[in-house]
């Protein structure tokens with residue numbers, strides 16, 4: 001009985017094998033005759049084409065261009081085709097099952113290897129595969145894969161028939177990408193390229209799986225052999241560059257702030273926390289002198305386009321900005337406008353949360369390029385101003401009271417940060433500052449005169465920008481933004497008042513903003529005029545009060561000086577009288593002595 005089964009299986013496999021082989025070789029034969037376009041897999045199109053193809057539609061491993069196939073209905077032949085394909089598939093599966101059952105794994109591997117070798121001789125295409133995860137970094141997606149995904153999403157997803165929709169995190173927009181086992185074509189310098197997305201599924205799904213046992217997604221590029229060089233040397237670089245550019249354009253910008261150094265430990269340590277950066281300030285909404293604004297805009301644009309220039313002159317690609325001026329003059333608004341202009345992230349560095357210079361360096365290394373590192377109110381962040389002076393004084397006072405010294409040390413520790421001025425100077429332009437590129441470092445302060453000159457010298461803070469009280473030019477920008485007004489009869493009064501009194505753009509903006517539906521542009525301007533007049537009156541009264549206080553102080557000083565003089569003269573008189581008495585005593589004594 002067993003023998004009979006063996007013999008039967010032999011004949012069946014012989015029959016199916018020859019049947020299958022004849023089918024397998026037909027595409028090659030037809031290809032040689034230039035008639036049959038090949039496909040990777042059966043697609044909808046073959047059901048419709050009317051090109052006389054014999055045999056019609058089978059699963060082959062060879063890709064083709066279907067674009068030149070004319071589409072029309074061809075239903076009567078279709079049923080026959082379907083039957084043939086069905087039996088072929090059944091045969092292939094049967095033979096494959098027997099092959100896998102009867103032959104050991106090693107043998108199967110060898111067969112596959114030789115089949116691939118043979119196919120590679122006749123296969124007129126080149127395939128390049130890009131895996132989502134590289135074997136050496138299971139937790140990080142391959143940069144090439146991500147770039148290709150972006151490139152294909154943007155350039156080819158409109159041609160793909162099955163798409164995957166991903167909702168971007170923290171955002172309501174939907175990003176479409178090719179679904180698994182989908183194919184799209186791309187064209188580069190007249191060359192046709194096929195991209196397929198696919199995944200390899202593990203034989204057994206482990207209960208506790210790690211990345212290696214999960215589905216592995218990949219993109220496969222197929223092109224004709226003769227185009228191999230141009231595809232590998234030019235096209236791939238083009239795809240990667242495009243992918244990066246799309247990422248920059250579509251990425252959500254972030255506003256980071258540093259965590260306290262104590263919270264950096266553990267596996268998931270994060271030095272920076274972030275939220276999505278959505279500040280609406282732009283250089284259009286920023287009110288300042290137009291000439292000054294243009295100068296800053298040019299400076300920023302020039303910086304962002306000067307990668308090669310910085311390399312040529314041997315400088316790391318970064319630039320320092322010092323923004324100074326009274327509170328409410330637009331320093332923070334300008335930083336947001338810079339970030340929006342250049343599409344950079346912002347790292348808002350809170351110096352008091354940084355333990356020491358080493359941690360400051362670690363934070364710097366953890367920032368990305370295309371970013372603005374901001375230290376607001378640098379004069380208040382740490383006592384950086386006097387440290388150099390203090391050190392000099394300390395070295396002079398060699399022997400200091402140990403109790404006083406200990407108390408001072410304690411006081412310093414209580415401030416929570418041991419970042420020093422030299423640490424900060426290194427942060428800005430030391431060796432470590434060269435890691436990463438395309439970065440702006442911005443300091444803001446209300447009291448520029450308090451800062452150590454070393455901190456703000458050119459090369460560290462390359463551009464010093466003063467943001468000051470509202471002038472008429474600034475007001476005009478605010479009036480346009482807040483009230484849609486370019487001119488008004490009341491502008492002349494406002495212009496005069498702005499020359500006579502100081503008001504910050506923040507206060508002017510507050511007055512210009514309508515607070516109810518009844519308020520219109522004119523009432524807002526009147527509100528501003530009233531406010532300016534009040535401010536002027538307040539300033540006048542303050543000046544009077546200051547003058548009175550000054551006069552009183554001077555009078556008091558004079559009285560004090562006079563009192564001191566009287567005391568001095570009294571003391572002098574006293575001294576002289578004393579001397580006289582002494583002389584008298586001396587005489588007496590002398591008299592006594594002589595007596």
Ligand SMILES: Nc1ncnc2c1ncn2[C@@H]1O[C@H](COP(=O)(O)OP(=O)(O)OP(=O)(O)O)[C@@H](O)[C@H]1O
Pocket residue numbers: 285286287288326327328329330331332333334446505506507509
């Ligand atoms: N130059 C300006 N242009 C447009 N709006 C401004 C300007 N200055 C101030 N404002 C308005 O005033 C508000 C406060 O401004 P901002 O926070 O930028 O000032 P600042 O100089 O950074 O103040 P501080 O020194 O207190 O941090 C902003 O929300 C903005 O609406």
